[in-house]
Amino acid sequence: MAKLSEPSPELETPAPTRRFRVIANARAGTVLEAGADTFSRRLEAAFEAVGCRAEVELVQPRELRERLQAAVADEAVIPVIAGGDGSINGALPVLTGCKRPVGVLPLGTVNVLGRDLGLTGTVEQQIATLCQGEPVSMDLGSVDGHLFHSISGMGFFSLMARQREYARRRFPFSRLVAFLFAATRAILFTRPIRIEMEIAGERRQVEADAVLVTVNQFDGAEWRRSRLDGGEFEVHILDTGGLLSRSKAAISMLTGSWRDSGNLISLTGTAVTITRRDKRRGHVTFDGEVERRASPFAYRLLPGALRVIAARSHET
Template sequence: MHHIVVVNARAGTVLEAGPEAFAARIVAAFEASGCTAEVRLVHPRDLDGALSLAIEHEDCVPVIAGGDGTINGVLPVLLQADRPIGILPLGTVNVLGRDLGLAGTLEHQISALCGGEPVVLDIGSVNDRLFHSLSGMGFFSLMARQREYARRRFPFSRAVAFVVAATRSILFTRAITVDIGVGAERRLVQADAVLVTVNSFEGVDWRRNRLDGGVFEVHILNAGGLYSRCKAALSVVSGRWRSSGNLTSFTASEVTLTRRDKRRGHITFDGEVERKAGPLVYKLLPGAVRLIAARERSL
């Protein structure tokens, strides 16, 4: 099977290895797995067009390579695709990649991709802004911004950058007042963070057992200051966050979040941060995208 691999040329993994060396590594890994590949390194602004062209080649398997933010950016193209698309996760967190069973070295990911099966993925939208896994405000949006800051300051170590970003986020988060609407019900909460996930995450590594469960899960980190945020962070690291008294969770098929301060707040979409004002209406697009996963069809 021949693959056309569209790669975000600005991804950190590509820049560290060098574009030509990275492309050669991809080709060699596909050949080692009994497949062939053509690598197209493109600037982030050209990813949509390059992926669309790859999808038009019906005798090839189109693959997009990049982190969660890269996949987020091409979601409109994935929605229009009439067949499964492969993913090679090249980011730091790779939430979607892990859920698809694509982890480990690049060679392991490519081997898994060559033997993968199509699965369907629910997609979330926020006032027509799409996301595939996570969207949040408060601590979570600050964490995404701090991660970019830490990457620039500590390019030699992703682990150090992550610790610095997490520490700064815990220290600098300020509580927000949010009006949460589910159907006719309304609740007003003061929270350090509100996170909306497409389907339910579990465990210390935040994995989804179902990608097509058809629900949002809303997590509210209660406002309690530095001590509360530290306890919540420890519960996430230990995998006991579901039982944390600092976290309230519920599921819904549609939810509206409105900041009471009426300011344009920072919102994160799969690690990408934007400023948005007014009510944020979260709607689910069930089974909207087909991807290739190294897991069973019944994800």
């Protein structure tokens, strides 16, 4: 009886090429520095180099949602939003409606979410991660229907975000100079806020320089989350102590010793409500984007609301 031969490797069916559609913020600093045409070609070449295909659309910020919605509707492609944390924040209502994993290409200054997904290094390295990565589930936060993926803050943090936007326009030639300028002004001009907060069934009244609400806990020194699906908020309260304490707190955040700060209190819970006791409308940030809103701010967690491609699984 004849022996069946092993199938020849040449006859094996090749895996289908993964197709991406990248919707990029044309006003992102990385795009402006490179130039639109050069940047588009760079992205397309980087995808091709790792065996994937990509259509790249550079659009104005006001058009991001519409074009991303079209990418989500095309089931033949993997939709990717390219921009900073704020651009990704604005795209969340569209991304959460996608029934398949989505991609993120971080092009901002801080890139909190990008780092947590393992999307670091050059644009080429980040694209290689997208092509070779795996989908993970991540929680989102919501305040009266406004979604955020990483951080919401008030006090020092909201002033820092406003000053950063001003500094970007004043110092377009250097992100570092703009950041230092914004941080200095935020330290000098922050004023304490009096709030009432309810978390984990406990109610407390505090006077603080800053309040930061994060989706899941930040670990270690570098403000990174080892899990994106931990199912909780972490709230950081920087007690008021004047200019000196704010300066020390800012330095501790940059040096990685922020967890040991004597002026910082951290709490965890699945829901948080914050009310300004002065009853005024106040500035609050969502992933670096600033809004002026009246309290109370009712933070609610949306577990596993998004499937996104990461360098490695955060699910343990």
